[in-house]
Amino acid sequence: MRELLWGSDRQLTAISRSGLSVPARQAVIDHQVEAGRTVLDFGCGRGGDVRVLRSMHFDVTGWDPYYFPQSRQDPADVVLMTYVLNVIEDAEERRKALARAWHLAGHVLVVSTRLVWERNKVSGSCAADGVLTSRGTFQRLFAPSELRELVQEVTGVRCVSAAPGVVYAFKDDVARIAFLARRVVPEAGWLVSEDMASAIASVVDFAERRGRLPRLEEMPVALVELLAHLQSTELQRVVKRSADPEKIAEGIKRTTLSTLLFLAVELFNGRGPFGGLPLSVQLDIRRCFSSYQEACKRADRLLLKLRDDAYVRGAMRASAVGKLTPTALYVHRRAVDRMPTVLRLYEHCAAIAAGRPQEWTLIKLNHHGRAVSWLDYPGFDADPHPRLRSSYSVEMSGLEATYVSYEESEDRPLLHRKHEFLAADDPDVPKYRRLTDAEIRAGLYEQPYLIGTEKGWKAELERCARELRGHRLVRSTVVSSARQPAPDAAITPGTG
Structure with missing residues (x-):
């Protein structure tokens, strides 16, 4: 690729960081940047994310055409393209830079840009498809759906919005589906095991929560070593004798619903073959359904129910958690997993399409039309009537997203009757x-x-x-x- 030409003073947009940028932090939270994977920060600016990630003992390098032009652009498992596209004033050059970053990515490309609601923070005159500032810099602000569509068009793969303005493009469907599964299906938690008795107790706990025995590949290495002398049939007998049948039944029900939720979300984002699913999901399907085909059919029906206003309103009225108003259901973050499965699907689809913000307290699900809002009340637990700091909303029919900040408002909205947003046993x-x-x-x-x-x-x-x-x-x-x-x-x- 030819060296990129600078038509504006792009280097002036690079800021010094003492902590991780929002996109890099999201990639760490989502286990995309993790031990054993190489990372390239493509267009790293002053190198703030590179320094912080290195301090966290990740294998990371950075390249920037102004600050680090001599660094190598070697392929890496993870390529971060953080706030690069928005400072390139030429649309074709923007696409070429994105294509170059995609070519270098072995596992996932993480792309982020500034968003349209930041326009009031950018002073300047309109130029091309963005804003030319008085400092001679350029800013192209994107809508979340617009960014996702651009990345999909250039990479040729189906992408996932990890957060507002942060898009993941995976090199293969297996990695994308594994990411979706991690977001939707609860990961296995294991009790601390120091001896045989505690190891068996950990397996029993898993079986009661999941409704099935774990496979060897799902267990932590230390647990496998403690149970190595037991035959699988012996372990099955011990668990069957020790586990509570009612808890096993509840575990099967819970796993069935979470698997349906995952398969419906997967269809919304592009479903793959059974063999491409994470092992744990394959085992859940075999335990809870007669076949993968049956599971998919039930998940498809669940997704179709999102279009049925009467069904959605009925699910909201039947929900054991949340506050139902004439227009929407409001549920606290701590209670969202207790909503009916179709309502959890409603929220997940919006999150995958346009990104779920990192900070939020309540979700608002409209039952007239389809729109999801994540509301941030940072003082919910300490303040008897917490003030609204921000609202991020996604309108599902056109995937239009809006963001409103109330931090500068002199008369912020506030909450009453806080108990109504939580589960009764909170x-x-x-x-x-x-x-x-x-x-x-x-x-x-x-x-x-x-x-x-x-x-x-x-x-x-x-x-x-x-x-x-x-x-x-x-x-x-x-x-x-x-x-x-x-x-x-x-x-x-x-x-x-």
Whole structure:
């Protein structure tokens, strides 16, 4: 490939980093950058990600046409192309750079760009298909679906959105399907095993949670060594004698649903042959279904049900978790795995198409039309009425994504009745419910249309002569003239 020409001062866009960039961090979280894999940061800028990844003991090199032009562009298992495409002002050169990075990738290409909602952070005039800044730099801002489509077009493979503005292009379908499986099907957790008894207990625990015995290849090496003297038939007898049949039955049900969820997600993103599935998924299918064909048919029907408004609304009404409003279901992050399978599929499809943000607290699933929003309330656990920091939404019919930040807002939206977003057995629910009950008795919810934002809520607290101390509602030391409480009025505060 010819050396890329510089039409703008691209080197000025490179920033110094003390920590990992969002895309590099996502690749580590998703086990794409991991021990044993080589990494090339293609267009590494000042080399911040390279330095941090090396400090984490990963095998990584970096190349940049300005800061590290002498570095080699050797093929690597993982190629990071972080915020490169958006600074190239020529569309054809952009595609060639992407093709070059794809050629160098042996396992996966990780591509990221700045996104369209960052336009207010980029000052300058329109030029070509982007913005030419006063510093002489260029920024081409992408919509998440637009970036995914570009990477798919150039690489010729089906891609996955790992996060907003972060796309993974895998060299083969086996790697892509393994990534999807890791995101959808819970990974096996193993109890600590130091002797024979604890090793058997770990296998029993796996069997009760998964509904089947593990294969040797699924077990940690240390566990295999502890059980090496047992024949497989002996281990089966021990587990059958020790495991709780009711837990095994529940494990089968749970595994059946998670496998259907995975196969439906896989169809949404492109389904492969049975032999291309991760071993654990193959074993789950053999345990829970009569055949791969039957499992696929059931998963296909599940995916089709996403188009049925009545079915989706019925699933929302039947959901054991979440708050149902006239337009949507809201569920806390800790409770999403307790939603009906079709609703979990709803969220997963949006995440694969346009990316799930790293930071979020609640999901919002619309039942009129199909749209998913991830809402970030960073103070949910500590703040009795947490403030909304950001919202990332994906409209499913056209995969249009929008992002709204409320950090600079003087009147942010806030939450009430926090217990309604959680599962009933969440340990924080009693504390949150006591606070809600106290607020209702105090008259704070008499005009619900007023309390959805900070200013309205503050005014109602003043009107009712109340204030919050943690998750306790107490009489205010400053009484509002709008409402003077009777001298003998009794308050039953929530307990923290």
